[in-house]
Amino acid sequence: MKRDHFPDYRTLLYQAILLVLAGGLAFAIFHTTQTNLERLGVHSGFDFLWLRAGFEIGQSLISYGPDSPIIAALWVAFLNTLLLALVSICLSTILGFAIGISRLSGNWLLSQAAKAYVEIFRNIPVLLQIFFWYFIVLRALPGTQNSYRFFEAIFLSNRGLFLPSPVLKEGFWFALALVVMVFVACTVLHRWMKQRRVGNNGHVWRNYARIGLMTIVLMFFIWFAGSFVSWEIPRLGRFSYQGGMVLTPEFVALAFGLAIYNASYIAEIVRSAFQSIPRGVVEAAESLGLRKTAILRLVTLPLALRVIMPPLTTVYLNIFKSTSLAAAIAYPDVMSVFVGTVNNLIGQPLEIMTVTLLSYAFVAFAISLLMHLYSNKQALKSGEK
Amino acid sequence: MIQVRRLLSGTILALLLLPIVSHADTLADVLSRGILRCGITENSPGFSTINAIGEREGFIIDQCKTISAALFGRISVEYVGLTPQTAFVSLQAGRIDVFAAGATWTFRRDVAMGLNFTGVSYYAGQGFLVRKSAHVKRVADLDGATICVTQGSTNEQNLADYFVAHGLKFTPVTFADMEQALEAYEMGRCDAVTNERISLAGRRRSLRSPDEHLVLSESISKEPVGAAVRHGDDRWRDIVAWSFNVRLAAEELGVNQANVDEMRAGSKNAEVRRLLGVTGGFGKDLGLSDDWAYNIIKLVGNYADVWERNFTPMGVDRGLNNLWSNGGLLSALPFR
Numbered sequence: 001m002k003r004d005h006f007p008d009y010r011t012l013l014y015q016a017i018l019l020v021l022a023g024g025l026a027f028a029i030f031h032t033t034q035t036n037l038e039r040l041g042v043h044s045g046f047d048f049l050w051l052r053a054g055f056e057i058g059q060s061l062i063s064y065g066p067d068s069p070i071i072a073a074l075w076v077a078f079l080n081t082l083l084l085a086l087v088s089i090c091l092s093t094i095l096g097f098a099i100g101i102s103r104l105s106g107n108w109l110l111s112q113a114a115k116a117y118v119e120i121f122r123n124i125p126v127l128l129q130i131f132f133w134y135f136i137v138l139r140a141l142p143g144t145q146n147s148y149r150f151f152e153a154i155f156l157s158n159r160g161l162f163l164p165s166p167v168l169k170e171g172f173w174f175a176l177a178l179v180v181m182v183f184v185a186c187t188v189l190h191r192w193m194k195q196r197r198v199g200n201n202g203h204v205w206r207n208y209a210r211i212g213l214m215t216i217v218l219m220f221f222i223w224f225a226g227s228f229v230s231w232e233i234p235r236l237g238r239f240s241y242q243g244g245m246v247l248t249p250e251f252v253a254l255a256f257g258l259a260i261y262n263a264s265y266i267a268e269i270v271r272s273a274f275q276s277i278p279r280g281v282v283e284a285a286e287s288l289g290l291r292k293t294a295i296l297r298l299v300t301l302p303l304a305l306r307v308i309m310p311p312l313t314t315v316y317l318n319i320f321k322s323t324s325l326a327a328a329i330a331y332p333d334v335m336s337v338f339v340g341t342v343n344n345l346i347g348q349p350l351e352i353m354t355v356t357l358l359s360y361a362f363v364a365f366a367i368s369l370l371m372h373l374y375s376n377k378q379a380l381k382s383g384e385k
Numbered sequence: 386m387i388q389v390r391r392l393l394s395g396t397i398l399a400l401l402l403l404p405i406v407s408h409a410d411t412l413a414d415v416l417s418r419g420i421l422r423c424g425i426t427e428n429s430p431g432f433s434t435i436n437a438i439g440e441r442e443g444f445i446i447d448q449c450k451t452i453s454a455a456l457f458g459r460i461s462v463e464y465v466g467l468t469p470q471t472a473f474v475s476l477q478a479g480r481i482d483v484f485a486a487g488a489t490w491t492f493r494r495d496v497a498m499g500l501n502f503t504g505v506s507y508y509a510g511q512g513f514l515v516r517k518s519a520h521v522k523r524v525a526d527l528d529g530a531t532i533c534v535t536q537g538s539t540n541e542q543n544l545a546d547y548f549v550a551h552g553l554k555f556t557p558v559t560f561a562d563m564e565q566a567l568e569a570y571e572m573g574r575c576d577a578v579t580n581e582r583i584s585l586a587g588r589r590r591s592l593r594s595p596d597e598h599l600v601l602s603e604s605i606s607k608e609p610v611g612a613a614v615r616h617g618d619d620r621w622r623d624i625v626a627w628s629f630n631v632r633l634a635a636e637e638l639g640v641n642q643a644n645v646d647e648m649r650a651g652s653k654n655a656e657v658r659r660l661l662g663v664t665g666g667f668g669k670d671l672g673l674s675d676d677w678a679y680n681i682i683k684l685v686g687n688y689a690d691v692w693e694r695n696f697t698p699m700g701v702d703r704g705l706n707n708l709w710s711n712g713g714l715l716s717a718l719p720f721r
Contacts, residue, residue: 040477041616043497055541056548058557066545138572158573159531239519239530239576249574250558330533330560330569340470340536340561347473347498 033350046355048346049074055341057332059248070342077337078359084254084333085320085363091259092319096266103271114267122264127325130257134329137249144240153233159240161247164231175225182221186214250331258319265315273307274300302378309375316371317364324360334359411482411614411621412456412672420461423449424481427466428564430587431699433486444695447685448485448506448612448629454684455628455677468561469537473498476615483625487610489539494613502611503626508705508714510604511543512582514589517599519576524603528553530576533566535559543606544579567592581608587699624671631678633717634660635687637708642686649679660720667720688715 037044049071056066060076061083102114121129138158142148147157155162193210234244277300285299327336334356343352415421425433425445433443441464449462465481469488476484477499488494489509490502513532515521524547534540534557541559548555558575560566567588570578578585585600592598612629614622635641638657640648649661659665661682662675669675685691692703707713 037499039617040499041497042477042499054545056545056555056557058559066549135568135572138569138574143573237529239527242529327561329565330558332559336536336559336561341541341559344469344537345493345539345542347494349474 037350042348044348044351046351048348048351049355051346053342054345057337058330059246059251059332070346073337073342074334074355074359077332077334080331081320081323081326081333082363084251084258084323084326084331087255088258088262088319088323089316091255092262092266092315095259095263096315097270099263099267100270100274103267104274118264118267120264121260122268124261126257126261126322127328129261130254130325130329133257133260134249134253137253141249144236147241153231155234155241157240158249159246160249161252162234162241163245163247164233165243165245166229167232169228169230172225172228175228179218179221179225183218186218190214248331250326250329253329254323254326254331258322262315262319262322265318266312269308269311269315270304273304276307277303305378306375309371309378313368313371316367320364320367321360409618411618412624415456415482419457420463421449421453421456421483422463422465422481423452424465424467424472424475424484424486425449426468426472426486429584430591431695431701432584432587442695444507444691445486447691447695448487449483450685451628451632451681452483452485452625454680455624455631455673458674458676458680460684473500473613476500476613479615482614482621484613487612489608490611491539499616500613501616501622502613503622504629505609505611505715506629507583507610509581509583509608509610510705511540511579511606511608512585512604513601514570514578514580514585514598515576515601517597521577521601524601524605525551525553527555527577529555531556531558531574533558533560533570533575533578535563535566535580536561539606539608540579547605563588583696583699583701586701590699620672624673627671627718628677628681630718631660631681632686632688632691633708633715634720635678635682636689637710637717640682640687642682642690645679645682656720665720 034044050069052066053068053070053073054066055073057064057073057076059080061079062072062076064072064076099114099117102110103118105111105114141156141158144157144159147155147162149155153164190210232243234241234246236242281299281303282295285295290298323333324335326333327340330336338352338356343349346352425441427433429443429445431443433441433445436442446464449464450460453460453462465475467475467481467484467486472484472486472488473494475481483503484500487506490505494500495502513521513524513527515527521527532544532555534544536559541557544555544557547553558566558569560569563580563584566578566580569575571592578588580588582600582604589595589598589600612625614625634656635645638654638660640652640657640660645661648657649663652658652661655664659667661679662668662677666675668677671677686694692706696703703711703713705714707715709716
């Protein structure tokens with residue numbers, strides 16, 4: 001029994017030697033690089049992150065200007081990347097599931113259309129698709145002077161979709177806190193009522209009445225909070241609209257391109273997951289008298305989700321890493337801003353690549369961790385471990 | 386078993402030590418190799434293009450040819466196409482001998498990036514390409530505009546610095562490639578494109594309707610552009626720097642590609658005779674043959690020859706890039 005738990009000393013010794021060698025190699029690489037950089041007179045170190053950036057970024061979620069430090073530029077680029085990845089992941093998941101399920105539909109036209117979709121968009125390189133969407137979007141939309149106008153507050157042109165942006169007045173955060181408290185109170189109340197079976201015993205309409213009442217209360221409070229916000233409407237300047245928020249063609253093209261491409265992969269994953277469920281299980285559920293939607297919810301979906309999770313994680317990671325293609329069409333993500341612009345200004349590719357690699361690795365690791373936790377939770381829910 | 390281990394450790398040690406071997410004698414390396422590895426950028430009208438029969442031509446190509454003529458007396462160049470992102474690393478790592486495409490001679494590049502500059506090859510300025518219909522006369526009229534920029538060199542920095550200093554606002558759309566920036570500009574994504582003025586003039590001619598666009602005469606930066614070599618090799622730097630100087634000196638002294646032979650044979654001007662190797666032995670001091678300057682002028686030409694071959698067909702006049710005696714900024718260092 002002791003042999004099972006403690007490896008013998010020889011194995012430990014080999015592992016220790018290997019560790020020392022690996023550490024030695026890493027140190028040797030680091031030291032050689034340092035020496036060579038000094039010999040060549042190249043400045044090294046990470047202190048460039050606090051220099052004044054000196055350049056402007058086309059879109060940013062936080063306030064940024066040429067006077068901000070380079071680390072602020074990195075943060076802006078990072079947020080842009082995250083936003084793009086998030087939107088692309090959501091869009092591609094929705095589209096992918098829809099296409100995947102259509103593939104299994106009994107309607108011949110629908111399943112053939114889904115098949116065609118997968119075959120077309122899976123086989124064309126994603127960069128080409130992104131370029132396609134970008135230049136299509138630019139070509140299809142009108143110039144600033146002829147923008148489409150909605151309610152004189154929303155404008156669509158080839159410079160982007162201009163939306164009013166919220167300007168928060170005093171007391172907004174207080175009002176928001178109030179709304180959150182009311183929401184929590186409603187939820188707690190609802191659970192309590194359900195537990196105590198208040199208004200139940202077959203009277204379904206009382207459930208709806210309960211939900212309806214709480215919705216009205218919630219909406220009232222949201223309206224109340226909303227009155228603490230004023231909106232800044234974009235105005236037409238000499239060249240284009242000033243003020244408000246803008247959704248640029250670059251972002252839209254990237255989100256579309258990535259979503260449509262990756263949706264074809266997700267569709268195939270979904271299809272194979274559903275097809276992997278043995279017919280016997282479904283028949284057994286049918287023989288128990290469960291309705292079709294109940295079978296889907298209680299039997300098919302949990303089984304399918306377990307099969308979908310690992311490849312879906314891969315697709316999500318792919319989406320996140322493909323956002324680096326943004327550099328090709330002028331969307332300011334980490335590759336474009338940091339490895340492109342900052343590298344050119346500062347000229348320290350080693351440090352810059354290290355920071356970039358770490359950022360991507362960190363987020364990728366976080367994504368796969370989240371997916372792993374979620375699939376574990378699913379497994380536990382259905383009683384398996 | 387012991388032999389294998391010794392071989393393995395020896396190999397690892399050798400691999401680790403390799404980078405420490407010094408690169409301080411570029412001239413010897415290049416001469417023994419027989420070919421010059423010259424870093425260029427590609428696809429830039431007037432600077433570096435490929436003509437109808439597949440040969441490279443342009444101002445940058447002529448820079449490479451100048452150095453090659455000085456070294457070998459013939460054109461023996463390996464052109465390495467680079468982007469602004471990879472250029473300096475390639476030079477630092479020894480992939481190329483000289484970055485002939487040149488970059489703006491700035492403090493940071495000279496001091497903190499391990500590069501040495503070899504004089505000013507030409508004075509550039511960052512300018513703007515705008516639509517005539519936008520009625521923009523000066524840069525100040527571009528307040529609030531959307532501007533397509535390309536990454537690389539000091540484009541983005543200059544743009545931000547100028548606009549901030551003059552209290553103007555702008556929105557950049559930053560591309561990695563000039564081609565895409567121009568495509569987006571033509572489709573109306575932005576109001577102006579910014580890049581070096583001479584290259585913009587060349588690009589304007591390749592647009593769908595060149596007459597609808599113009600390059601603003603104002604430039605927002607002073608860009609002395611020079612070819613770069615690595616730190617740590619003084620002789621190589623001297624060779625490259627003085628090779629470029631030969632062309633300017635030749636123009637000042639009235640020697641050009643057409644008359645270089647008769648000048649060598651019959652000139653009474655002492656400096657011409659020193660330049661063309663008739664007297665003085667200057668080539669030997671550099672480690673080259675005494676024909677080095679004659680070869681440059683014979684194979685490539687003087688500065689005016691090079692400019693007229695590459696930029697005059699685009700309609701770009703010399704402006705600041707003329708000799709000091711003609712109102713420009715260029716002046717040759719004396720061959721004494």
